[in-house]
Amino acid sequence: MDRILDAAEELFSQRGIDQVMLKDVAEHVGVHSSLLRYYVRDKQDLFHAVLDQRTPLTSERRLAALNRYEQEHAGDLTIEGVLHAYLDAEPANGRLDDRGWRHFGALGARVTAARTGGEALLDAYFEPVMVRLICLLRKAQPSCRTEDILWSCHFLSGALAITLAGVRRSGAKTNNNCFNYDLPDAKNRLIAVAAAGLRDAHLSRNGARATPRRSAG
Template sequence: MTEQILDAAEHLFSRDGLYGVTLKDVAERVGVHHTLVNYYFKDKQTLFDAVIARRAGVTSSARMQALDAYEQASGGKPTVEGALRAFLDTDLDLYSRGGEAWKNYGALGALMSNTRHGATLMDQHFDPVVLRLVGLLKQAMPDAADEDIFWGYHFVTGALMLTLARTGRIDRLSGGLCRSDDYEAVKARMATFMAAGFKAVCKPRKGTRKASG
């Protein structure tokens, strides 16, 4: 029953956000009385946090393993694009191959990333893997200013969240050439695009000489 409740809540929260859903809405989607939802989850906030936590460990663990494997494969000499691919492609694969439930989770993550409480949950669940990526980017660009690397990550995660939101806007703008749910098309382009941005923006710290390449 807990999984059914979480699935229903995930679907509704991904569509209407935390404040647009009630426990009664969740109960109706499951087909039970709302008191049963209250039995498992004392309030809506507790349910929302449980929905986020359920898949956060999966995606964080997968990306951490990919980053570790990439660093080992690179012989301690990572590239910007290689590090981004380990981080982004691994996550996009989960949403591409995990079915509608994972797509709902991605949309929910996009919604929550723009709220104060959501940002707190992001800190709690995703900081270690993000800082692991930042560490690899610093290895790849040892002369870059730290603030430029963090701004670069900020822009990367913004693009990822917009992608996971699946708003359909790019579908309409492109006249159907692009689809919001075409994660394979995103995967083929995003890391390369973002790597070029990092290289263009990142500047040597004072007192250092920018490395060639």
Template structure:
């Protein structure tokens, strides 16, 4: 260890040391949870990844669930707040004439931007979000606490873009959008194998260029079919 590094550590206050330790723990836990899920990770696994004794984790977090909640709470509010702001700005700019593709583009691009710009930490965080979203045990509660307001904001704008579309079809449309988004965020690698490397799970720019347009066509197809059924 260099003299400079030793001096830097000596200058750290206890609060700074504590904050640094917690950040290392959260980064490691986030990576492990994103790969193995909640039940596939122990506090000892996290401690080993950080390089500390597991009793240190018990000092900061009451149990594994408390650690998991702290990990999720770092990024979910940021993603939700950015989306809400972007949707509000979009509706204002649309001046009463929002489009499905415009609203979906804003909603989806927020997470793609975080993925592309945020590095591995955000990739791990959003992959973890995908796992939580697909957990019937406690996914609805956690996702609801963080994301229901912004999803309902999107639905509100989609209703204005599709005033003649039945409300249930708009909710189903969002359901399909959410499923595709969560699969993308999970980066399973399946499309890599299926396409023999032609498509990459982590090519978020390619997804950004296609998803909103693809889903927009689905919304219009369903709504137009329902309109024909009504005569």
């Protein structure tokens, strides 16, 4: 069953659920398609089993990391600290470059991008984590409006899914270094952008955003 789930996760992450058949998964595993019927009822059942394989663990680790951060930094929360606690929760094996987790990240990006039937399952697992994240961001930046925090978390979730999937877009056709990034570096950049955006939204609301400086060039 583990081999079936890993194969399905990889194929779903690469093609999307609509473009994968049970026979494709069977071929990827190297078994007859009739064997899959012994383990799963249909493709939707397999899809939910795939999501259920890593989603609870991811949710539990992020929630524990946020709670631990609040306990260790009570009264001194920062936006960057909260986001690091949320994003730095590592997989059980400690390998951020593990192929399975990269496939899970790519699959998450697909699920959040289209109505695939997995949203309810992800929401059920991740809603407590997002509520906790929003609560801590409020404490870290109490002057920021709830609306701005909600939008920031919305954008953060989408960017995180793409980042975990290892999708490289910026710099693909240029000579800069954006194309070849490692995951820890990408997370640090994501945190910097999200934190700056949240602070900028607060300043803009209050008419205090600084005037951008002109480039020396």
